[in-house]
Every structure is written in C-alpha cells, then in structure tokens.
Amino acid sequence: MSELKTAIADAVKTAMKAGEKDRLSTLRMVSAAIKQKEVDERRSLEDADVLAILDKMVKQRRESLEQYESAGRDDLASAERAEIALIGEFLPQPLTDAEIDALIDAAIDETGAESVRDMGKVMGIIKPKAQGRADMGAVSGRVKVKLG
Known part of the structure; x- marks a missing residue:
C-alpha cells in the first residue's frame, strides 16, 4: 500500500x-x-x-x-x-518558479528539444517530477515560451 x-x-x-x-x-x-x-x-x-x-x-x-x-x-x-x-495537506511542497525553470531547462537539455514540436518529449520528462507540486498547465505554458 x-x-x-x-x-x-x-x-x-x-x-x-x-x-x-x-x-x-x-x-x-x-x-x-x-x-x-x-x-x-x-x-x-x-x-x-x-x-x-x-x-x-x-x-x-x-x-x-x-x-x-x-x-x-x-x-x-x-x-x-x-x-x-x-x-x-497530502500534496508535497509546491515547486518554486526557480525550481520549475531548472526542471524545464534540464528536460530541454536532456531531450535536445529545439522547437514546440518537441514539447511532448520535454513534458514527458517534467511531468513525473512536477506532478502534484506544480500546475502542469502553467508548466506547459512556460515550456512553450522557452521552445517558441
């Protein structure tokens, strides 16, 4: 359990x-x-x-x-x-903006993403690390901005 x-x-x-x-x-x-x-x-x-x-x-x-x-x-x-x-009370401590940016940068480096077409790969790496600790819709928007 x-x-x-x-x-x-x-x-x-x-x-x-x-x-x-x-x-x-x-x-x-x-x-x-x-x-x-x-x-x-x-x-x-x-x-x-x-x-x-x-x-x-x-x-x-x-x-x-x-x-x-x-x-x-x-x-x-x-x-x-x-x-x-x-x-x-049961969710982990939320991520700070700096931590979210660091996760995004690391995922982009890891996948070698260059454009918005690679967004799925980047989000696939970020989601397990940020689930429950950040609004995934907002994270997705920030990834688009970085890749756009």
Whole structure:
C-alpha cells in the first residue's frame, strides 16, 4: 500500500474519532476517488497515481472556487477553500518558479528539444517530477515560451 493511501486512511480514522464531520466528508471523498481508480484499473495505486488524483481534485476545486466567487456565493467558496486546504495537506511542497525553470531547462537539455514540436518529449520528462507540486498547465505554458 502506498504511503499516501495509508496517510489518508489514518486521517479518516482520526477525523472519525475527533468527530470532525466536514474533514471526514472530504477525506472520504478523496478515499472514494482513489478506490474508484483502483477498481477501474484493477490494480493497487502507487504514490504517483494518488498524487495525480489529488492534483486533479485540487484543480477541480480551484475552478469551482473561481465560479463561486464570480457568482458571489461566499458560502460555497469557503467550502471549496477548506477542501483545497485539506487535500493540500497530502500534496508535497509546491515547486518554486526557480525550481520549475531548472526542471524545464534540464528536460530541454536532456531531450535536445529545439522547437514546440518537441514539447511532448520535454513534458514527458517534467511531468513525473512536477506532478502534484506544480500546475502542469502553467508548466506547459512556460515550456512553450522557452521552445517558441
């Protein structure tokens, strides 16, 4: 069992014992998403797979948060912020801009990429290193700028 799955399962138990209903609800939602992916793929997930799921969940909540804020729904926006913070507890420390640039430069050097056509090769090297630690859409944009 991956360390992240174990940590999430332990957090569920702790939240149950402490009677933290909102926290428990979010943690159960995370556990259900992980379990669903395992059932769909018929295999036990590794930490990298769990990170991808958590990253996707945070991204979805950020999009919802923007929509709720623009609609003036502060009650729903605060709930999304709380879920983002809770899921973020299980994500690794985010990469700084300098670290992202260093990863991009190293990947470009490693692949010998010269134009935007080589972007897939570069992103293939960056993704496993930055998954869950950086917004991959933003990283992709920065790679385009460097290769463009």
